[in-house]
Amino acid sequence: MHQYKGKLIVHTGSMFSGKTSSLEKDVKRFNIAGYKTIAFKPSIDNRYRKNEIVTHDLTSMDCILVNDIDELLDYVDELEPDVIGIDEVQFLKGPVDRIISGIYKLLNKDITVVVAGLDMDYTGTPFEIVKELMPIADYLYKHHAVCIKCGNDAWVSHRKSKDTERIKIGAINEYEPLCRKCFLEEKSKTE
Numbered sequence: 327m328h329q330y331k332g333k334l335i336v337h338t339g340s341m342f343s344g345k346t347s348s349l350e351k352d353v354k355r356f357n358i359a360g361y362k363t364i365a366f367k368p369s370i371d372n373r374y375r376k377n378e379i380v381t382h383d384l385t386s387m388d389c390i391l392v393n394d395i396d397e398l399l400d401y402v403d404e405l406e407p408d409v410i411g412i413d414e415v416q417f418l419k420g421p422v423d424r425i426i427s428g429i430y431k432l433l434n435k436d437i438t439v440v441v442a443g444l445d446m447d448y449t450g451t452p453f454e455i456v457k458e459l460m461p462i463a464d465y466l467y468k469h470h471a472v473c474i475k476c477g478n479d480a481w482v483s484h485r486k487s488k489d490t491e492r493i494k495i496g497a498i499n500e501y502e503p504l505c506r507k508c509f510l511e512e513k514s515k516t517e
């Protein structure tokens with residue numbers, strides 16, 4: 327049961343691209359194979375129910391809410407999993423280098439880490455932590471939603487309201503997946 331150890335698997339892309347579903351599928355797959363698995367989620371993401379990872383299509387998986395990587399590492403020391411999932415990694419608090427060194431600690435303990443996170447915020451600016459995780463991943467998957475204007479692969483989660491704070495939790499009523507071309511068109515209309 328230990329052939330698959332110490333690997334970093336990263337699922338990224340826009341909202342509604344299936345990142346969380348892919349993370350769930352990976353974690354469940356390892357669990358069925360007899361690995362001890364734990365899923366974590368930053369506590370800021372309180373959409374839907376607490377203590378469950380819920381995808382936009384409303385499937386769910388139990389998870390532990392954490393504020394930062396240190397809290398996550400404490401749980402891992404205590405529970406000694408073989409595989410962990412971290413959903414919405416862009417919402418973990420604390421400095422990026424601390425998160426990265428925490429993830430290296432896990433990998434060095436032969437724990438496989440499956441991560442899902444948004445590549446960019448609603449303005450098309452990369453999330454630092456995901457930007458740092460992508461090159462060091464053993465397996466990297468970029469997922470795409472469908473552009474709601476033209477049906478191309480989407481590129482960004484465009485925010486429909488005028489709010490400008492970077493982190494604003496919301497589902498399909500707050501954001502729409504757009505391809506780069508439609509996003510730029512939309513942006514030029516509002517400027």
Ligand SMILES: [Zn+2]
Pocket residue numbers: 473474475476477478504505506507508509
């Ligand atoms: Zn489009």
